[in-house]
Amino acid sequence: MHAPAQRIHPFDLSQLLSGARSVLPGLLLTAALAAFAGTVHTIRLFSGLSPLIIAIVLGMAFHNLIGTPVRAKAGVGFSMRRILRFAIILIGLQLTAQQVAQVGLTGLVLIAVVLGATFVFTKWLGRRLGVESKLAELIAAGTSICGASAVIATNTVTDAPDEDVAYAVACVTVFGGIAMLVYPLFPALLHLTPHQYGLWAGSSIHEIAQVVGAAFQDGKEAGEFATITKLSRIAMLAPLVIGLGLIKHYGKAAKHRRPVPLPWFVLGFVALVGLNSVVTIPAADKQAVAAFTAFLLSMALAGMGLETDFAKLRAKGLKPLLLGFAAFLFVAGFSLMLIELTA
Structure with a gap:
């Protein structure tokens, strides 16, 4: 007589709870660092730094001075991947098709050309520098x-x-911070209109917080247009990531190809942009979602810091920093040239 077949439940609660317990210590650690980063950001001395940047610095300091506990590793990895992707989806609620339309066709073409040229130039120079x-x-x-x-x-x-991710984040933080301080000197020097200056800041400065910090110093009109320009630029993240995934797939020899690494979270980002374009979401709710999104991104960056070893960063030398500086000069100069010619 055969024993009754064991029923396999598609939803195994015990396995789910076990998985939750394994990631909880790391999640609590990244959440604590993200919360502390938000607190540091409120201090006047550090208000010009994005909480995201503060979070990765705190994570690196914690890991290299204290050490990331072994039992936190699973949760740190969860923050760096799953929470990050969910946060990027939520960024879609900060942008509408109507905002993109305000930039105009000429502005959108300019942003796309600057983006593509900067990406290609940086990759090319990276090869030349080794x-x-x-x-x-x-x-x-x-x-x-x-x-x-x-x-x-x-x-x-x-x-x-x-370590590559941490180094790249450090590069864009340093040079974006320099841009935030230096850009406000140029409207008067170059006789830029608020529209031109806003387009320049939004199309070339790295972080959105840095764009806001630089652009509003030239007035409300420049600041608002720079913000819209920057959000339109962020929308181009989706086609870039999808395009890179396709290039990496079809650029390999057929026998070495892996499945196309289609980033589904990017499609979620696009879907929320569409939703935000047709559904009116109360301003208070959007602000709450934006704050929650920033917190989740800070958790992801804190996780990145907790996985970063300073010794490995030092081993990479100064060449990547030089590359980041050259890319910063290129995006600033090339975008300004196009704006002077077209805007």
């Missing part, structure tokens, strides 16, 4: 689109080591 291809690609993405968020989103298809 910078590792994956690291150069991350610096290219961070410089051409939207700083740290672009770096970590692009790495879903680049698949670079965590």
Whole structure:
């Protein structure tokens, strides 16, 4: 007589709880660092730094001075991957098709040309300088689109080591910070209109917080147009990441090809942009979602810091930093030239 067949439940609660317990210590650690980063950001001395940047610095300091506990590793990895992707999807609620339309066709073409030229230039110069291809690609993405968020989103298809991600984030942070301080000197020097200056800041400065910090110093009109321009630039993250995934797939020899690394979370980002374009979401709710999104991104960056070893960063030398500086000069100069010619 046969024993009754064991029923297999598609939803195994015990396995789910076990998985939750394994990631909880790391999640609590990254959440604590993200919360502390938000607190530090409120201090006047550090208010010019994005909480994302503060979070990765805190994570690196914790890991290299104290050490990341072994039992936190699973949760740290969960923050770096799953939470990051969910946060990028939520960024879609900060952008509408109507905002993109305000930039105009000429502005959108200019942003796309600057993005593409900066990405190609950075990759080319990276090869000439001998910078590792994956690291150069991350610096290219961070410089051409939207700083740290672009770096970590692009790495879903680049698949670079965590130290490369941290180095690329450091590059865009340093040079984006310099841009935030230096750009406000140019409207008067170059006789830029608020529209021109806003377009320049939005199309070339790395982080959105840095764009806001630089552009509003020239007035409300420049600041608002720079913000819209920057959000339109962020929207181009989706085609870039999908395009890179396709290139990496079809660029390999047939026998070495893996499935196309289609980043489904990017499609979620696009879907929420569409939803935000047709459904009116109360301003208070959007602000709450934006704050929650920033917190989740800070958790992801804190996780990145907790996986970053300073010794490995030092081993990469100064060439990637030089590449980040050259990319910064290129995106600033090339975008300004196009604006002077067209805007």
